Amino acid sequence: MSLPSPWRADFPAFAAFTASRQTYLDTAATAQKPQAVLDALLDHYAGGAANVHRAQHAPGERATLAFEGAREKVAQWLNADNPNEIVFTRGSTEGLNLLAYGLEHLFNAGDEIVISALEHHANLLPWQQLALRRDLKLVILPLDGAGDIDLQQAAQLIGPRTRLLAVSQLSNVLGRWQPLQPLLALARAQGALSVVDGAQGVVHGRHDVTALGCDFYVFSGHKLYAPDGIGVLYGRARAMAKLRHWQFGGEMVQHADYQSARFRPAPLGFEAGTPAIAAAIGLGAALDYLGEQDEYALAAHEAALHQRLLTGLRRFDGLRLLGEPHTALASFVIDGVHNADLSHLLGEQGIAVRAGQHCAMPLLHGLGLPGAIRVSLGLYSDGDDLERFFAALHHALDLLR
Amino acid sequence: MNLPEAARQALADFAHCPGWEQRARLLMQWGERLEPLEETERCEANRVHGCESTVWLVPGHAGERLSFRASSDARLLRGLLALLLVRVNGLTAAELAAVDVADWFAQLGLARQLSPSRSNGLNAVLQRIRALAADASL
Numbered sequence: 001m002s003l004p005s006p007w008r009a010d011f012p013a014f015a016a017f018t019a020s021r022q023t024y025l026d027t028a029a030t031a032q033k034p035q036a037v038l039d040a041l042l043d044h045y046a047g048g049a050a051n052v053h054r055a056q057h058a059p060g061e062r063a064t065l066a067f068e069g070a071r072e073k074v075a076q077w078l079n080a081d082n083p084n085e086i087v088f089t090r091g092s093t094e095g096l097n098l099l100a101y102g103l104e105h106l107f108n109a110g111d112e113i114v115i116s117a118l119e120h121h122a123n124l125l126p127w128q129q130l131a132l133r134r135d136l137k138l139v140i141l142p143l144d145g146a147g148d149i150d151l152q153q154a155a156q157l158i159g160p161r162t163r164l165l166a167v168s169q170l171s172n173v174l175g176r177w178q179p180l181q182p183l184l185a186l187a188r189a190q191g192a193l194s195v196v197d198g199a200q201g202v203v204h205g206r207h208d209v210t211a212l213g214c215d216f217y218v219f220s221g222h223k224l225y226a227p228d229g230i231g232v233l234y235g236r237a238r239a240m241a242k243l244r245h246w247q248f249g250g251e252m253v254q255h256a257d258y259q260s261a262r263f264r265p266a267p268l269g270f271e272a273g274t275p276a277i278a279a280a281i282g283l284g285a286a287l288d289y290l291g292e293q294d295e296y297a298l299a300a301h302e303a304a305l306h307q308r309l310l311t312g313l314r315r316f317d318g319l320r321l322l323g324e325p326h327t328a329l330a331s332f333v334i335d336g337v338h339n340a341d342l343s344h345l346l347g348e349q350g351i352a353v354r355a356g357q358h359c360a361m362p363l364l365h366g367l368g369l370p371g372a373i374r375v376s377l378g379l380y381s382d383g384d385d386l387e388r389f390f391a392a393l394h395h396a397l398d399l400l401r
Numbered sequence: 402m403n404l405p406e407a408a409r410q411a412l413a414d415f416a417h418c419p420g421w422e423q424r425a426r427l428l429m430q431w432g433e434r435l436e437p438l439e440e441t442e443r444c445e446a447n448r449v450h451g452c453e454s455t456v457w458l459v460p461g462h463a464g465e466r467l468s469f470r471a472s473s474d475a476r477l478l479r480g481l482l483a484l485l486l487v488r489v490n491g492l493t494a495a496e497l498a499a500v501d502v503a504d505w506f507a508q509l510g511l512a513r514q515l516s517p518s519r520s521n522g523l524n525a526v527l528q529r530i531r532a533l534a535a536d537a538s539l
Contacts, residue, residue, distance in 0.1 A: 338454060338474060338475040338476065339453075340453045340454040340475035340477070340478060341475050341476050341477050341478075343453075344425075344475075344477045344478075344521065345421075345425060345477070348421040348424075349421070355453065356453045370455070370474075371453060371454075395422075399422060399425055399426065399429075400476070
């Protein structure tokens with residue numbers, strides 16, 4: 001059974017991959033874009049580019065309407081209360097950096113920031129550096145054997161000095177949905193702010209930030225089938241009001257003289273300089289595209305493929321999965337084989353997977369591994385992609401063993 | 402081009418290599434030719450960072466001639482290191498500065514291994530070799 005993807009034809013990149021004999025299994029790094037997104041980019045530029053929020057002329061109005069329309073689409077996608085809770089950023093990393101600077105004034109020496117052992121560097125380093133600047137304690141929540149944040153230990157570690165909890169929704173290495181509801185409840189009970197890194201999670205299923213009850217949620221467009229250079233910071237209105245401005249210039253200012261200035265509130269106050277207008281419009285188009293698909297069929301396809309990936313991997317002697325992935329991806333090592341050798345030989349055979357430390361050095365170090373190979377799936381992935389990957393892995397191991 | 406004997410051998414081996422499998426086997430064979438490092442040489446000071454694998458580079462020279470030794474925990478990278486060293490060792494620093502290493506790997510059919518997107522570390526090793534050679538001002 002070949003498990004074809006009914007969405008694959010919507011993504012022109014696969015024609016190019018077929019022609020160049022490449023099998024793309026690195027969607028967790030970045031996703032391919034549907035024709036609808038490419039069309040939106042072309043429409044924006046070919047229809048006459050203009051800057052947003054600055055001009056009285058018709059092209060400026062057209063661009064501003066499209067850009068603000070994208071903001072509304074994001075707000076609806078996440079079920080935010082209103083579009084003012086949506087700040088456009090360059091991506092998840094910038095969103096998290098914005099928070100680490102914008103919230104800095106709330107922290108005093110000795111306060112605690114809590115993250116987990118599985119965080120991507122983007123959700124570690126901004127907090128680590130904030131802790132160093134302000135003499136704070138960075139508390140790391142440990143994981144259990146499956147790859148989840150250990151709730152019992154979290155209940156001990158999230159305490160009265162905790163001012164902020166920042167955790168991933170879905171691990172980019174372990175593929176596990178993290179127990180956000182109980183973690184967020186623990187943070188709320190201590191009056192701490194909560195930040196969810198949705199970079200991987202947002203790609204799989206629809207998530208309701210209001211129901212989730214987090215203060216902030218960040219994600220990147222490029223992993224969600226949208227252009228790169230655009231990302232989203234959602235902030236619940238009350239939490240957003242706590243942010244101090246962090247980048248200055250452009251239309252984020254309300255009034256300026258030579259010696260002082262006043263700034264706009266969110267969202268525009270946090271979008272200094274000309275934003276990635278076309279990319280934002282492209283993100284809106286990606287959400288439109290995803291919204292038109294059959295949610296259940298899509299989830300069923302991703303689940304079936306993921307199951308096949310795990311079943312296929314488990315057939316290889318000496319292969320060890322990292323954690324017990326729920327969805328979207330699987331990371332593994334093979335006993336006695338260096339992951340760099342494997343990735344070299346997979347690359348020779350046109351298999352595009354990720355090898356290395358996956359921007360999570362402390363996690364890999366904690367697992368005692370120099371690196372791992374990660375295979376990741378998108379809605380356009382199909383059973384033939386997996387068969388080619390398995391065959392290439394066999395071949396590589398034959399050569400190496 | 403004035404190539405050392407081992408480099409001429411490498412060219413003869415790789416230039417007519419019919420496909421990726423044969424090339425991979427050859428790389429592994431060439432990796433076996435690296436002179437083993439002492440345990441004490443596998444130290445932090447000799448580590449080359451910026452590689453996905455662990456790589457050690459031990460500088461040395463015989464008179465004015467460069468004589469590096471290297472190893473890695475990854476087998477194919479050991480082969481690439483061997484192919485780099487056969488082109489570099491025996492040169493003076495001034496001669497090394499004039500060598501187009503990218504072209505060398507291209508002649509071997511391994512151009513992609515030096516491309517900027519590669520995280521295998523060959524580029525980092527090459528930069529370290531160039532820096533060490535320049536410092537020693539041989």
